[in-house]
Amino acid sequence: MTHDGAGPEVATVRLEAAKNPAQSESRRRRIWRIVRNILIGVIAAVAAIWLVLFITKGRFLKGPFERTVTRLIDRPVRVGGDFQLYFAPFDIKFLAEGLTVANPDWTTRRHLFTARRIATRIAPLSLLFGRRRLRWLDLSDASLDLEWNDARTANSWTFASDGKGKPFELPIIDRAVLVSTALRYRDPQLDLIADLDFSSIRSRDARIGEAVRFTGVGRIRRTPFTLRGALLTPNATAARGRNRLLLNAVAAQNRITMSGTLPSLADIEGVPLAVTARGRNAAELLGILGVVIPRTRAYRLKSTLVKRGSEYRFGDLTGRFGDSDITGAFTVQNGGPRVHIDANLTTRLLDIVDVAPFIGYNPDLVASRGFAAAARAAGAPPARLLPDASLRAEGLRAFDADVRYRVSRLRSDSVPVTDVSVTVALDNGLLHLSPFSFTMARGTVASDVRIDWRRRPARIAYDFRMGATPMARLLAGFGVEEAGTSGTVRGRVQLEGDGDTLHDSLATSRGRIAFVIPQGQLTTRNVQLSELDLGTFVQKMFESRLKEPVRINCGLIAFTVKGGAAAADPILIDTSKNVVVGRGGFSFATEQIDLAFRADAKKFSLFSGQSPVGIGGYFAKPSLDVVSPQLLGRAGAGLGLAVLAMPPAALLAFVDVGDARAAACGPVLAGATAKGQRTRDGKPRDDLGTGTEDRSKDKLRKKFLGIF
Structure with a gap:
């Protein structure tokens, strides 16, 4: 055993190598010659192959x-x-x-x-x-x-x-x-x-x-x-x-x-590409890919496209359609059984005209000639407003979508709408707009819309819930002054109908519409006009007290809808000076309106007409009927008294003794039907409609203006 730990055999080899250095060198040279010859052989073989290939090509x-x-x-x-x-x-x-x-x-x-x-x-x-x-x-x-x-x-x-x-x-x-x-x-x-x-x-x-x-x-x-x-x-x-x-x-x-x-x-693949597009109608552009959207006005868009496999992502999207802007990003996925769209889009200012296509109107006609002309062009008869144009259900089963869309402000002359937010989910023909919210006149509207295009015709469910909204701001676009009016209104519209157009779905709808007015104030002028209390109105006019506030205790304007026809159920507004009740209804099918309102005073008043005020006509052109048969009847009675007795006796026909029955506000604020309404002393009311009136035109005129 050596001191370095090597075995005896190794030690022997080392000893022999030390004794025969010439033999060891000879062995190394022999190994080198073998390696060299192998390399030369390989090179020669490669060279031969190269030469053969080069010569023979x-x-x-x-x-x-x-x-x-x-x-x-x-x-x-x-x-x-x-x-x-x-x-x-x-x-x-x-x-x-x-x-x-x-x-x-x-x-x-x-x-x-x-x-x-x-x-x-x-x-x-x-x-x-x-x-x-x-x-x-x-x-x-x-x-x-x-x-x-x-x-x-x-x-x-x-x-x-x-x-x-x-x-x-x-x-x-x-x-x-x-x-x-x-x-x-x-x-x-x-x-x-x-x-x-x-x-x-x-x-x-x-x-x-x-x-x-x-x-x-x-x-x-x-x-x-x-x-x-x-x-x-x-x-x-x-x-x-x-x-x-x-x-x-x-x-x-x-x-x-x-x-x-x-x-x-x-x-x-994976390369950012700058893309621009312009045309007369973005629906034609997306229709090329089988994606169905409502018609738009002329558009121009700019985006960055990146393709990854079957996914096409359009980022940094900016552009305009009509008079509205749009930004965001969307992705088109072609890998599944149907095209899938995923999008996040934002509009700062959305013009009301550019909303028209979403309910079936031609936006170019709306911009140039108004909604009524666009409705007629879409197939609606004269005096109709709701369009009959198909919402293009036939293509909504060809693709799926998940879209989030936000609008900062809607440009409209009548209704101030801001902060619109909607999430659109489309799955094999089942379309949900939920949640769908917006702010209207400083009040929030939360809604859900469900459209089942898998049915023929489609079944559409509407559910709109309006939070407390100032009436003065809500109606400011219609000429109502904000000063002196502090009342609010909240409500809900819950309808379900069948049809491939907005008109058809509402014309077959069933459900309930209810707007509740909690406590607030209105101007005296508005109240006196509603009850045609000529004596008090003239008196206050000469005293320059036209804007004296009148307190609203509670109010409810509600309709029960069956087969597209809505009947008052009930219309009841209780103020500090009178009680307003209404009968009648309207039809989504014909768009005819026939409503009658009457206000009974709570205090004694001379020169009070106390007859119904009628609202007739159509959605597109409503009319106000102030001189009703009841008012003419009172005038005739007054004339008869003047002939039989003396002229002052004619005034007796216009006296209001002030016996209006105040409403119990609990059922009113709860949105109860007419059957559930009570007077302040708890008795059932018998001066309200039942929500089942006949809505044919002739009977409307005879019945609703003659119900009081």
């Missing part, structure tokens, strides 16, 4: 090439003419004439790729490491056909019979000359076919000296389009194959431009 490899590539990509590959494959001197030189690569059996074209001549030099190491790189490419009379199958589960450029292979990836090209090149793309799920023709292409040092220009035609969802574009060398030095894309397209009166820098000749 590798033409004898044509058959093995066809068989090998056919096996690798699971597609028949054929070379109809000359074939060359060799090292020149270090790059791989490849030439094939009449090259064809077959398509799968399910495609509409026989070949994925054909070329009269293809010649290229390939960097050898790029075949082993990283992305394939072509030193140069010369391609003549080439055609590439790219297709998806009907279910979009397989495509023609993924090289595997089961469609699960690795898709073809375009190599980096340093220099290129392409002559008479064509590309065809087909996607049955998008109903898209595009045919592009490329002009001659020449590039050098990964830069294309002349623009790669192309033109094309196609069809998407039965909409034809044309294309013009170019691939340009960027001004700044770029990585190999990086090119500038410019594209212009025209489809369905929409003009679309796209620009960006591509990492290679035809790679747009």
